[in-house]
Each structure stands twice: as structure tokens, then as C-alpha cells.
Amino acid sequence: MVESHKLTVAEVVAETADARSVVLRIPGDRAEAFRYRPGQFLTLRVPSEQTGSVARCYSLSSAPHEDGALKVTVKRTADGYGSNWICDNVCAGMEIEVLPPAGVFTPKSFDADLLLFAGGSGITPVMSILKTALREGSGRIVLVYANRDERSVIFADELAALGREHADRLVVLHWLESVQGLPSQAHLRTLAAPFAEYDAFICGPGPFMDAARGALKELEFPRQRIHVERFISLGGNPFEAAKPAEAPPEPEKPTALSVELDGAQHEFSWPRREKLLDVLLDKGLDAPFSCREGQCSACACRITSGEVKMLNNEVLDSEDLADGIILACQSIPLTDDVSVTYE
Ligand SMILES: Cc1cc2nc3c(=O)[nH]c(=O)nc-3n(C[C@H](O)[C@H](O)[C@H](O)COP(=O)(O)OP(=O)(O)OC[C@H]3O[C@@H](n4cnc5c(N)ncnc54)[C@H](O)[C@@H]3O)c2cc1C
Ligand code: FES
Known part of the structure; x- marks a missing residue:
């Protein structure tokens, strides 16, 4: 079971009419647990x-180099429970229970040229990646940022300032639905075409992500x-807390598991009814996870x-599956030998 932490809210920032950033203070003794990648x-x-x-x-939406505080940015979802609760109730001085950083939406190299697609609140992880790449990397960065209208553009001033400061490396292409209509696959393909050698990162509402992915596929990314x-x-x-499961009988021969993680190779015996992530955590490996439900990747x-x-x-699509991507938190073995890699 992953350990949660109570963190104090240092500040709440009204970014737009329906988005709030919550800045969390990280005490010195938790710095290691809350180290994160953009x-x-x-x-x-x-x-x-x-x-x-x-x-x-x-x-x-903060970047690791900025300072000790961590910032998340929450946009109200119409009729949503959690996002509206946060925007309505969270204030400076309040304690919030939080799980440590997780996720794999992060560039391997910040020197690569990056093509970033963000729609609405999808700017949050993209902003962290963009700021880190500008600070630590050497590549060029193109951000295609779609919003309903000008007033709903989160981080508009910060992006404008970064654009001026890094005019040689950063290009921000704003797309406003109120002016240009919904961004279609054809529109996004036209915008992305000059950058077909870049590494692409996409985050936003489902239809926007589908259009961006479709555009990149057409461009043979x-x-x-x-x-x-x-x-x-x-x-x-x-x-x-997870309910203790009744120990099921384990008649079958366990699977021989080979795992590559953080540059090291491990061999384990994998009981046929256990999930891969549970086995790795039991063996003391620092395997990444968050929801443990097949919902976050x-x-x-x-x-x-x-x-x-x-x-x-609920997250991997047919292309991911064709590439051999699996969710460790949901995988049980079918064959006598299984090898996986986190590289
Ligand atoms: C990896 C990842 C990163 C994300 N990053 C961001 C981000 O940076 N910014 C952002 O804005 N969003 C982000 N999201 C989305 C975010 O997690 C939420 O999905 C989003 O805020 C909508 O949640 P919501 O509760 O407001 O809406 P919904 O999930 O639509 O809320 C409705 C749900 O709440 C339940 N519900 C209603 N009332 C209650 C009640 N009183 N008690 C209990 N349950 C109730 C309903 O049954 C229904 O299931 C991210 C999601 C993921 C997976
Ligand atoms: S931990 Fe979220 S999908 Fe596996």
C-alpha cells in the first residue's frame, strides 16, 4: 500500500474564472518522497x-527546478465533484492528503525537440515539461495550445513571457475555439507537419487528443x-486500505519472471494469480504505480x-497493446516464462 502524506496548502492562485492552482508546501523530511519528474x-x-x-x-504544473513547493492546477469539470470541491474549499493553511508523484508522461531527454499539444487543463503537465526543457535542455519546443476562448487560457502571461525570453527555442501556437472553431485532425496535421521529427506529447479532452494522435499518425510519427x-x-x-484477500489455493506452477527496471535485471517466481505490480512491490522493487485499477497508466x-x-x-489502446505495453497493476501471467521491461 502506497503511503499518503498530509501536506499544507501554501497558496491558492485563481488562474482563470474556472481554474485554481493549489501550491503545496513540502517539509524538508518529505523532499525525497515528493521528488518528481516533469x-x-x-x-x-x-x-x-x-x-x-x-x-x-x-x-x-510546477517544474522540479522552480523551488521546494509543488503546484497542481485544477479546472472545474461541469457537475464534477472533486474539481469543484477543490476550487470551492481549498485555501491557504489547509491540510490535504496526497499520494507521492507518479506517472510516465515525461520526456526521456530534454535535449530532444518537443512538439507539445495541450487542450484546456491539459496544459498542466505540458507546462512542467516545457519549463524544464527550456531550463535544462537544448532542443526546440513547439506548443499547440487549444482553448475555448481567450479568457480560458491558463498560464497565458507566463507562456507569453517564456516566449519572449526564449524566442529562439519556443513557439506557442494558440488555437481559440471562439475564433477558429474546434481544432480538427486536418488543422492539427497542418500545424504539426513542419515538426515531424520532434517527440510529441499530447494532453487534453478526449476528442482533442484523438485529433492530435490521428494527425501525427497521418504524418507517420x-x-x-x-x-x-x-x-x-x-x-x-x-x-x-486494501481489503485482505483470502489466500486462494495456488496449484499451478509459478511463472518464471524476468524484469528490467532502472537498468537492473531481476528474476522472480510469479504466482499465477498474483498481479505483476504486487509481486514487484513485495520483492522490494521501486516499480511505478498510482491508481492500481487499470485507469491511469x-x-x-x-x-x-x-x-x-x-x-x-481503461487506458491503453490497441496500438499500445500491439506494441506490447501492459499495465503491471492488472497483469497476471498466462505462460511459463514472462519477460518485461520498464525501459
Ligand atoms: C493522470 C491524471 C492527471 C490529471 N491532471 C489533471 C489536471 O492537471 N487538472 C485537472 O483539472 N484535471 C486533471 N485530471 C482529471 C481529474 O483527475 C478529474 O478527473 C477531474 O478533475 C474531474 O473530476 P471531478 O470529480 O470534478 O468530476 P467527475 O469525476 O465527473 O465527478 C463526478 C463523479 O463524482 C461522483 N460524486 C458526485 N458527488 C459525489 C459526492 N458527494 N461524494 C463522492 N462522489 C461523488 C459521481 O458519482 C461521479 O462519479 C487528471 C487525471 C489524471 C488521470
Ligand atoms: S497503477 Fe494506474 S493503471 Fe496501473
Whole structure:
């Protein structure tokens, strides 16, 4: 069970009429637990009279180099419970229960040229990636940023300032629905065409992400250079303690598991009814995860031999599956030998 932490809210910033940034103070003794990579997210516990609590993920819009504080930016979802609760109730001095950073929506190299697509609140992880790349990398960066109208553009001033400061490396292409209509696949393909050698990162509403992915596929971007982050609400609640499962009989021979993680190779015996992530955490490996429900993709890895079955998958699409990507938190083995890699 991942450990949650109570953090104090240092500040709440009204970014637009319907988006708030929540800045969390990290005490010195938690600095290690809250070290993060740009593009990662926190999971917040939102109290609820109905259910005790709900868990909601919010990407970090701060960048690791900025200072000790962590910032998430929450946009109200129409009729949404968690986002409206946060925007209406969170204030400076309040304590919030939070799971440490997780997620795999992060560039391998900040020296690569980056093509970033953000729609609405999808700017949050993209902003963190962009600021880090400008500070630590050397590549060129193109941001295609779609919004309903001018007033709903989160971080408009900060982006304008970064554009002036890094005019040689950063181009921001704003798309306003109120002026240009919804961005179609054809529109996005035209915008992306000059940057077909860049690494692409996409985050935003479902139709926007579909259009951006479709555009990149038409431009023959290889799958490995397209990274997506889906904003969904967790159905389960990782803050509630897992119920102890009754130990089932384990008649079958365990699978021989080979795992490559953080540059090291590990061999384990994998009981046929256990999920891959549970085995790795039991063995003391620092395997990534967040929701443990097949909903966030923080635990994604690649199968290089053998077969597994996923008990639930709400994030990987057919292309991911064709590439051998699996969710460790939902995978049980089907073959006598299985090899996976997190590289
Ligand atoms: C990796 C990741 C990163 C994300 N990053 C961001 C981000 O940076 N910014 C951002 O704005 N969003 C982000 N999201 C989306 C965010 O997690 C939420 O999905 C979003 O804010 C909508 O949540 P909501 O509760 O407001 O809406 P909904 O999930 O639509 O709320 C409705 C749900 O709440 C339940 N509900 C209603 N009332 C209650 C009640 N009283 N008690 C308990 N349950 C109730 C309903 O049954 C229904 O299931 C991210 C999501 C993911 C997975
Ligand atoms: S931890 Fe979220 S999908 Fe596996």
C-alpha cells in the first residue's frame, strides 16, 4: 500500500474564472518522497460526506527546478465533484492528503525537440515539461495550445513571457475555439507537419487528443515518439486500505519472471494469480504505480516475451497493446516464462 502524506496548502492562485492552482508546501523530511519528474501527477484525497472520500489525480504544473513547493492546477469539470470541491474549499493553511508523484508522461531527454499539444487543463503537465526543457535542455519546443476562448487560457502571461525570453527555442501556437472553431485532425496535421521529427506529447479532452494522435499518425510519427496523458477520474480509491484477500489455493506452477527496471535485471517466481505490480512491490522493487485499477497508466511497462492477461484496462489502446505495453497493476501471467521491461 502506497503511503499518503498530509501536506499544507501554501497558496491558492485563481488562474482563470474556472481554474485554481493549489501550491503545496513540502517539509524538508518529505523532499525525497515528493521528488518528481516533469509531467508527473499527484493524487489528492477529496473528502466526501457520501463516500468518505474520493481520489483525484492532478498533474504538477510546477517544474522540479522552480523551488521546494509543488503546484497542481485544477479546472472545474461541469457537475464534477472533486474539481469543484477543490476550487470551492481549498485555501491557504489547509491540510490535504496526497499520494507521492507518479506517472510516465515525461520526456526521456530534454535535449530532444518537443512538439507539445495541450487542450484546456491539459496544459498542466505540458507546462512542467516545457519549463524544464527550456531550463535544462537544448532542443526546440513547439506548443499547440487549444482553448475555448481567450479568457480560458491558463498560464497565458507566463507562456507569453517564456516566449519572449526564449524566442529562439519556443513557439506557442494558440488555437481559440471562439475564433477558429474546434481544432480538427486536418488543422492539427497542418500545424504539426513542419515538426515531424520532434517527440510529441499530447494532453487534453478526449476528442482533442484523438485529433492530435490521428494527425501525427497521418504524418507517420512512430508510436515511440507519441506520448499521451488521459485525464480521467479514478473509480477506486487508493487512500482506502486494501481489503485482505483470502489466500486462494495456488496449484499451478509459478511463472518464471524476468524484469528490467532502472537498468537492473531481476528474476522472480510469479504466482499465477498474483498481479505483476504486487509481486514487484513485495520483492522490494521501486516499480511505478498510482491508481492500481487499470485507469491511469502510471504502471505501464512492455512485455518482451511470454503472455499476460489484463484484468482491467481503461487506458491503453490497441496500438499500445500491439506494441506490447501492459499495465503491471492488472497483469497476471498466462505462460511459463514472462519477460518485461520498464525501459
Ligand atoms: C493522470 C491524471 C492527471 C490529471 N491532471 C489533471 C489536471 O492537471 N487538472 C485537472 O483539472 N484535471 C486533471 N485530471 C482529471 C481529474 O483527475 C478529474 O478527473 C477531474 O478533475 C474531474 O473530476 P471531478 O470529480 O470534478 O468530476 P467527475 O469525476 O465527473 O465527478 C463526478 C463523479 O463524482 C461522483 N460524486 C458526485 N458527488 C459525489 C459526492 N458527494 N461524494 C463522492 N462522489 C461523488 C459521481 O458519482 C461521479 O462519479 C487528471 C487525471 C489524471 C488521470
Ligand atoms: S497503477 Fe494506474 S493503471 Fe496501473
